[in-house]
Amino acid sequence: MARKQDVIFIGSKDGLQLIFNDNQDYEILKGKLKAHLQRAEMFFQGADVVLDIGNLEFSIEQILEIQNILAFPHGLRLRKVIHGGSEPRPVAKTVKRQRALEPEKRNIDYKQQIVENWGQAPMTPDTFLYKGTLRSGQRITHDGNVVVVGDVNPGAEVRATGDIIVMGTLRGLAHAGAGGATDVVIVAFKLEPTQIRIGDVIGRPPEGEFGTPREPEVARLKDGVILVEPLDGSRWEGER
Amino acid sequence: MSEAIVITSGKGGVGKTTACANLGVALASLGHRVVLVDADIGLRNLDVVMGLENRIVYDLVDVVEGFCRLRQALIKDKRLDGLFLLPAAQTKDKTSITPDQMKQLVDQLKEEHDYILVDCPAGIEQGFKNAIAGADRAVIVTTPEVAAVRDADRIIGLLESSGFDNPGLIVNRLRPKMVAKGDMMDIPDIIDILAVTLIGVVPDDEYIVVSTNRGEPAALTANKSKAGQAFMNIARRLLEEEVPFLDLNEHETFWERLLRLIKTG
Numbered sequence: 152m153a154r155k156q157d158v159i160f161i162g163s164k165d166g167l168q169l170i171f172n173d174n175q176d177y178e179i180l181k182g183k184l185k186a187h188l189q190r191a192e193m194f195f196q197g198a199d200v201v202l203d204i205g206n207l208e209f210s211i212e213q214i215l216e217i218q219n220i221l222a223f224p225h226g227l228r229l230r231k232v233i234h235g236g237s238e239p240r241p242v243a244k245t246v247k248r249q250r251a252l253e254p255e256k257r258n259i260d261y262k263q264q265i266v267e268n269w270g271q272a273p274m275t276p277d278t279f280l281y282k283g284t285l286r287s288g289q290r291i292t293h294d295g296n297v298v299v300v301g302d303v304n305p306g307a308e309v310r311a312t313g314d315i316i317v318m319g320t321l322r323g324l325a326h327a328g329a330g331g332a333t334d335v336v337i338v339a340f341k342l343e344p345t346q347i348r349i350g351d352v353i354g355r356p357p358e359g360e361f362g363t364p365r366e367p368e369v370a371r372l373k374d375g376v377i378l379v380e381p382l383d384g385s386r387w388e389g390e391r
Numbered sequence: 392m393s394e395a396i397v398i399t400s401g402k403g404g405v406g407k408t409t410a411c412a413n414l415g416v417a418l419a420s421l422g423h424r425v426v427l428v429d430a431d432i433g434l435r436n437l438d439v440v441m442g443l444e445n446r447i448v449y450d451l452v453d454v455v456e457g458f459c460r461l462r463q464a465l466i467k468d469k470r471l472d473g474l475f476l477l478p479a480a481q482t483k484d485k486t487s488i489t490p491d492q493m494k495q496l497v498d499q500l501k502e503e504h505d506y507i508l509v510d511c512p513a514g515i516e517q518g519f520k521n522a523i524a525g526a527d528r529a530v531i532v533t534t535p536e537v538a539a540v541r542d543a544d545r546i547i548g549l550l551e552s553s554g555f556d557n558p559g560l561i562v563n564r565l566r567p568k569m570v571a572k573g574d575m576m577d578i579p580d581i582i583d584i585l586a587v588t589l590i591g592v593v594p595d596d597e598y599i600v601v602s603t604n605r606g607e608p609a610a611l612t613a614n615k616s617k618a619g620q621a622f623m624n625i626a627r628r629l630l631e632e633e634v635p636f637l638d639l640n641e642h643e644t645f646w647e648r649l650l651r652l653i654k655t656g
Binding site for chain 1: 433434435444445446447448469481482
């Protein structure tokens with residue numbers, strides 16, 4: 152009988168099933184998976200994957216790593232993880248985020264793009280990329296960082312547990328560190344917000360005319376006060 | 392004895408929000424404790440007109456859903472003591488609250504304030520039903536246009552069937568010169584159709600555009616504009632004072648008279 156393969160892909164009605172040899176070490180499996188995907192290249196593009204890890208014990212971080220390997224650059228979506236022959240359990244984080252990204256979802260709720268997964272993920276925050284103008288009444292809520300490639304208009308809201316970067320003009324409300332983190336920043340090409348919040352500190356621009364900012368600025372929390380200053384890469388690194 | 396007044400119109404863009412902001416400012420400057428409630432959930436504007444947009448932390452829906460206490464959501468005006476704003480939510484819609492919840496909210500506000508002014512959204516659907524729930528009195532805003540008067544008439548009918556008798560009428564954006572030339576409906580025409588009590592006429596005034604954009608209601612500096620004065624007078628009429636109506640006719644200057652004489656001469 153041939154030696155059991157470490158990494159196998161099997162097609163099934165739910166998409167692809169990925170089976171790991173449960174006598175093998177995580178690092179080796181990871182390497183074999185990468186090699187396997189490289190050989191297969193475009194063949195798997197965009198498929199849903201159910202991961203069977205048999206009797207292996209994976210940490211959430213490890214599962215996320217596998218999820219990332221599958222996702223980039225092959226576009227595979229990890230839908231479920233099967234463990235020890237038990238019932239498949241959904242990877243909550245993945246499934247939720249993907250649902251929010253699905254285009255038809257955007258037509259509901261007055262085109263609000265909402266990603267709600269508060270308190271789900273204890274792992275390193277990851278980034279949600281939004282391309283387009285966020286208009287009044289629209290809101291992004293994300294556990295992680297948010298990058299908006301476009302403007303955030305007055306009446307629109309971006310709430311993130313991590314950092315917020317607006318590659319455009321921030322005129323609405325941005326709340327970074329919505330989970331309580333204080334070492335986060337809000338960056339915008341033009342920072343003229345209605346209000347910004349970092350952690351549980353709320354700041355609003357001073358009354359009166361101050362003209363529009365001419366350069367990208369960064370808002371961060373210092374001694375319990377929100378400070379806004381020109382975005383200077385070296386200083387930003389230094390102070391964090 | 393506190394009173395809740397809903398400011399409504401049916402048609403959009405006739406000046407409900409402007410009227411609400413100015414009447415709130417006027418009543419507060421006369422020494423009353425006033426709360427402005429923006430019932431236009433999803434299309435809030437009253438905060439912008441009041442210049443308080445950047446102070447919003449909690450809103451009406453947060454209060455109704457129990458995310459915060461009522462007092463936390465009230466924004467104190469930066470100029471007048473005794474004037475507060477309860478802003479609407481922008482990322483929700485009219486179905487986020489029910490008329491019953493609105494009534495409870497208004498009753499709660501009445502405990503500590505003399506006047507609750509509710510800025511009603513345009514339309515006759517749920518937003519309108521929410522806004523009139525809990526109100527004791529209604530003020531209709533219209534402009535001297537057939538369409539606006541038609542909608543005001545519809546609203547008055549709906550208000551009557553909801554138990555509001557004899558709402559007050561504000562005619563906004565009147566242009567006396569056009570009325571004089573017969574190009575605009577005049578006040579008697581409007582009253583003839585609507586058959587309600589006129590409580591004020593506000594002239595079309597460029598100052599309103601400026602003050603609305605700046606977030607400084609015209610009634611704050613009532614002596615600067617006729618519109619500001621008009622709103623001040625309406626507030627006093629709401630308090631049951633007898634106030635004569637403003638003379639809105641712009642009297643001819645010497646040069647205008649001369650020009651007219653030459654033309655007709």
